[in-house]
Amino acid sequence: MRLAEHCYRSISAIRGPLVFVERVFSARIGETVTLVAPNGQLLEGEVLKIDTEQVLIQVFGETYGLDLEKTTVTFHDSVKRAPLSRQCLGRIFNGSFKPLDDAPMYIPESWGAVSGAPINPVAREFPHEMIETGISAIDGLNSLIKGQKLPIFSCAGLPAQELVAQILSSARLPGEGDFVVVFVALGLSYHEYSFFRETLEKMPSRFVAFFNLAGEAVVERLLAPRLGLTIAEDLAFNHGMDVLAIISDMTNYCDALREISTSREELPGRRGYPGYMYSDLASLYERAGRLHGRAGSVTMLPVLTMPEDDITHPIPDLTGYVTEGQIVLSREMQQKGIFPPIDVLPCLSRLMQSGIGEGLTRADHRQVANLLYQTYAKGRELRKLEAVVGKEGLLEEDRVVLTMADEFEKRFVHQGKARRDIFQTLDLGRELLKEYKVELT
């Protein structure tokens, strides 16, 4: 056991964000280090690998300016931890927890290891209450449940960020409760950053935000979600709040993971992503949940961009295998001018059934959702047929279903910037069903 900090000037190699240090006395896995560049610049890092000759360090921040001779490395004998306090509410930080809002850093009440620990499956409580996002296509048909992780699959060029901003400002609990949003943005362009800053300024201070810009260090993209989730877990399980963690965009996270993996010379898996990407993503997503006998919950809404609109690409694919459903945005809906451009057919919320119905939302929720889904699915099926045989070739009753599908998109899915609570959503659904004579039993 070492008692003091250790300082070295024995860097043997620098490769991208990775630094190799020789002759280190008993470094620990996951230990934090500080590097001082010859020009006095300070950088933080973490120990990834140790063998007899050298220690491999991953640096959070840009490694230019570092050299082999003059740079010093200090080992701190502790793992990477995040400062915890209720004071974090209403604050905005960068990817390594430096304030971006001109206010001073708060004094932490305690520190939490950022890598987190897995929740014991027997300690988990099954999620069963809804969070209202204010979006009909989500609340009505694919409800988000406290403790769930429900990703949004977007494509390049679709207004995912606008949707995120809308959820950021309009998500709340349908009933009582202390509700907080933790927002982690990864690899944002400056344009998007200023858009989100504007959104946050208009919000009451029930949020914590972390921003990593596209021009900033890649390794920070791996760190920022963990900082955000550590804060989220603290607010949820130690302060009893219901926390919604929105992480955007996970595609940038996965690309960062691939970049680091390649510089470590690891064997690449599918499309160059590392073989452990599933486990790594799970270590983030699985931090969502609720615990028996404790108030508070962590709900997660990760957003990702499907490369080439391909849902079988490793990023959406592995995400889908960990998360409990998905919300899918579609180019076709966007072209029709629908906002949010959600295609409800491939969408799914696995936990929806446990969070809706009498006493939770409304007694007719399940049935309205099922009938809308079925009729719309039939309408979409008929659209294909219509493209071949023409409208005239269809039966009268099929033509009604077709019109209903159009109306469903225009009136139910499309809602622009308006916020609808769950009752407005369900009433709208009933109204549509009534107009087209689909009967509720």
Added chain:
Amino acid sequence: MKGIVTSISGATVSVDLRGLQLYDRVYVGHARLSGEVVHLEKERTTVQVFEDTHGLSIGEPAVGARAPLTAVLGPGLLGGVYDGLQRPLQGLQRHSGDFIHSAGEIQSLDLQRSWDFIPHMQAGEQVNIGDQIGLVREGHLDHPIFAAFAGEIEQIAQGQVCLAEPLARLKDGQQLFGWQNWPVRRPRSQGRKCPAEKPLITGQRCIDFLFPMVKGGVAVIPGGFGTGKTVLEQTIAKFADSDVVIYVGCGERGNEMAGLLTEFGELRDANDRPLLERTIIIANTSNMPVAARESSIFTAVTMAEYYRDMGYDVLFLADSLSRWAEALREISSALEEIPGEEGYPTYLGSRLAKFIERAGVVKLASGKTGSLSMILAISPPGADFSEPVTQACLRAAGAFYMLDTGLAQSRHFPAINWTQSYSLLGSKAADYFRQQVDKRWTDLQRCCQDIMQQEDALREVVEVVGMEGLQDRDRLLMSVADRVRRDFLCQNSFSADAFSSPQQTVQLITSILDRYDHALKRLEDGVLLSDILQGESDAAG
């Protein structure tokens, strides 16, 4: 045997211990993290650690246990919830709270719990290895205790005993205990293997009727995400006619495990006992350590074999095997082995086959037969069935239930594709169904399959010419196929229809097919198709 840690990369740790054997357990660091030997070289030994290595440093001590990873087998396993190393999760919770931190050793079996032991032998009798010396009642099952040594019994217990005490003592001083250790990677080979013949009734019409499964057989369920693998596995776990169910949540979602635990605690089986009483759950969720995920299926199958060797029908369900294979891949790549297809190690196929071979029917020395059936879910990336894990499983398994993304999206559950799924185990099961349920079973099955195949072909025609372009006969067939699909193949696992006995299944299909025959006759007699279909929907409504 002591040494030190010489290098660390994630969960792969090298130590300078000598004289170890492959797969021996090693404890590393001051925190005594447990691991197993995966590579042996003259100068160094590579250990795969089962726990989070954060904070571990080189120079810390490493201790060899001189024994491989074992499972503790004895009464009290049923109803338990364990992690991949057979550590009870309730115990872990008491030890380290709601979050799992490295915990060191926790007893797998409560050795202090008291059991009512009924001896079958007396002092002075000669006992051979494997002879039953007595039994305890575990829930609703008789749990026989077998002798581990041979000799003359000097003393044998009776009535309330705890497992920590020996149940019997032999003349030569050896003691017989009610529990034992077994290395998880070595198959238990009691009795003689025999062919599987009896059907395993799952209560799922699509499986029992079209693609039957047998006791001792192996079925795989591949499906992309959202196709309902987990729901199907859990439904089968609830209703299948087996004595013991082993459910392995291998690298899957924590909330799913929480749901399963709540549900199994509340649900009751045919004998009105909580389902949990006949179930052992192994939960190694996706964020728990990868090496423990790899070993979890071996730990679980060892427990399954233990109950099989008592003459019980054991059903082993794993969700999902792909996560196990991925764990194998992660470990292999950390060891810098040469990768095979898609980065999986080249021994994926053989290791999988070896594991699947642990299923089967055995004839025991006592004359009883026990069976171990496996139903294994697979999550092929991108729902692409040509990937290595699915292919390796297909070579070894007897039945294949392909889950279809299209069916799942149209909310048809179970989303088993009826044109591409198959069962090689069907003929034996069909004999049983013909004799025990209905002698027309095979004919009905053929007839049903014909209708679904014809419908498949007709669908392509409809896509071009529309429904109007079909002949009346074909339109009738389409409507019957639709009924088979909606009323027969579709089965809501959250309703009373979740379990369908073979008798109910036959009744339902007979009524659908009889009505079809009747409608065909009326069509030939010149009745208008619209009238027939109207009459049908009235009858159904």
